[in-house]
Amino acid sequence: MKGGFYGLRGRELSLITIVLMCTAFLFWAWEKTPPLTNLTPPETRLRLSPDDLVSKPVASLLSPKSKGVSSFAEKVIEQVAAPLISSQKSTERSVIKSNPVNTTDRNVEILASLSEEEAKGKQIQEPQTYVGAQGPTIRTEVEGNHNKMIEQVSEQLEVDMVAQVTIENRDCNYAKGKWVPDDNRPLYSGFGCKQWLSGMWACRLMQRTDFAYEKLRWQPKNCQMEEFEGSKFLRKMQGKTLAFVGDSLGRQQFQSLMCMITGGEERHDVIDAGKEYGLVQARGDTRPSGWVYRFLSTNTTILYYWSASLCDVEPIDKSNPNTDYAMHLDRPPAFLRQYLHKFDVLVLNTGHHWNRGKLKANKWVMHVGGVQNTDRKLAMIWVAKNLTIHSVVNWVNSQLPKHPGLKAFYRTISPRHFVGGDWNTGGSCDNTIPMSVGKEVLQDESSDESAASAVKGTGIKLLDITALSHLRDEGHISRFSRTANPGVQDCLHWCLPGVPDTWNEILFAQI
Structure with missing residues (x-):
């Protein structure tokens, strides 16, 4: 009996131990995965996704998979959507579902429970659950306003979208597009702007009678160009200096910009600052080598320096008034070397003075390495011009690290x-x-191959105006020039207002 007793007690202890272990396991499993919740049909479970937080147009912006999703949108997902989705899992464990409930309605209920602080990224408090005859009802301890949160998110996304468009426009190829009629043109009066505009380029003051050319605006393809406003330009360039260095087409662009900034109106708050740059009219000269104007209201300086060849030119014999001039193909103009540190925006150009007639008339003699050139191949005009363009672009590029705030452009040939x-x-x-009627510029590459190849791989940007200007053959001064001899037409320079205004609009968009 004694042995049987102890044997029975051993079996009982084993059974009791097994029961206790199973009970403990069941309690542990119940706590981790509530059976009722898991038994709920999948289609009735609460799903809270970014798409349910806001209306569809805004929700599409919140998806990280969306094309061009911004850092702000990602932050919204992280700070708003992610905590809500995380809280959803907790909510699913607490809700007892006896009847199928519309998922979207459920999501709105949860969203309505958010306070302003929680909408900014704090975890949602665990909701309390009540089971009634009509099914489950969700209530939280915190009252919130989900509409306010949605409005705030939408407003911020709208701001971010504007910023995104601005970024996309930075990559816009402004050289592609077409000319369109615009009754808001011109940007200044062809009868006015006498303070800045040379009379020889003011076609309204000549015998010309057709002025439809003033009513065309350049429309880039697949992007918007910021509308030019003089006050906006001055704000952008507050305390800064913009310099045009190049030939007479560069001078036209300079005068065009002065007229655009002022709207052609006379300004008494603009002073001549030419002395600071040595640009004063010397005795015997018909005009100075350049002009410098400063807007006192914003301390903005706009200057032009005449350098038709864009290389350094100096007299071979300074004591001889009839001396020839050395044009150093591999050396930038002395003016550029001396004053580059004062510029914030630089626009370079050259092109139409590179012909035998001009070189002979100006008494220019090609020099390379400080001595007169003897290389016949280099003596070819187009080769010499390419060497000069590459040399000056490479030199400016080498100076950019010393002047990190400088934005340099090379304008293609007009x-x-x-x-x-x-x-x-x-x-x-x-x-x-x-x-230009009915035509578009669709090419990706510039028509000025020499300029494009020179800036490639450098920090110098291309101000590509060649192809779009090519479509405007009616915009030249033509036979109405004041200074030309009978039978001689000017099909090189432009009437102002006119095509060079567009060059400045594109420049403004890229500054």
Whole structure:
């Protein structure tokens, strides 16, 4: 009996131990995975996703998989959506579902329970659950306003979208597009702007009678160009200096910009600051080598320096008034070397003075390495021009690390439209209906291959105006020039207001 007793007690202890272990396991399993919740049909479980937080147009912006999703949108997901989704898991464990409930309605209930602080990223408090005859009802201890949160998110996303468009426009190819009529043009009066505009380029003061060319605006393809405003330009350039260095087309762009900033109106708060740059009219000269104007209201300086070849030119014999001039193909202009540190925006150009006639008339002699050139291949005009363009661009690029705030541009060549000859052989440009009608510029590469190749791989940006200007053959001064001899037309320079205004609009968009 005694042995049987102890044997029975051993079996009982084993059974009791097994029961206790199973009970403990069941309690542990119940706590971790409530059976009722897991038995709820999947379609009735609460799902809280970013798409349910806001209306569909805004929700699409919140998806990280969306094209072009911004850092702000990602932050919204992290600070708003993620905590809500995390809280959803906790809510699912606490809700007893006896009847199917519409998922979207459920999500709105949870969203309505958020306070303003929680909407900014804090964890949602655990909701209390009550089971009634009509099914589960969710209530939280915190009252909130989900509409206010949605409105705040939407407003911030709208701001971010504007910033995103600005970033996309920075990558815009402004050289692609078409000319469109615009009754809001021109940006200044062709009768006015006498304070800045040379009379020889003011076609309204000449015998010309058709002015449709003033009513065209350049529309880039697939992007918007910021509308030019003089006050906005001055704010952007407050305390800064913009310098044009180049030939007479560069001077036209300079005068165009002065007219655009002022709207052609006379300004008494603009002073001549030429002395600071040595740009004063010397005795015997018909004009100075450049002009410098400063807007006192914003301390903005706009200057132009005449450098037709964009290389350093100096007299070979300074004591001889009839001396030839050395044009150093591999050396930037002395003015540029001396004053580059004072510039914040630099626009370079050259092109139309690179011909035998100009070199002979100006008494320019090619020099390389400080000595007269003897290389026949380099003596070819187009080769010499390319060497100069590459040399000055490379030099400016080498200076950018010393002047991190400098934005430098090389403007491509302005096209000529002589038909039936050149400027001195009967060439003309009498069109009044522009060739731009019905045409678009769709090419990705610049028409000025020399300029494009020079800036490639450098920090210098290309101000590409060649192809778009080529479509505007009716915008030249043509036969109405004040200074030309009879039968001689100017199919190189432009009427102002006119095409160079667009060059400045594109420049403004890229500054």
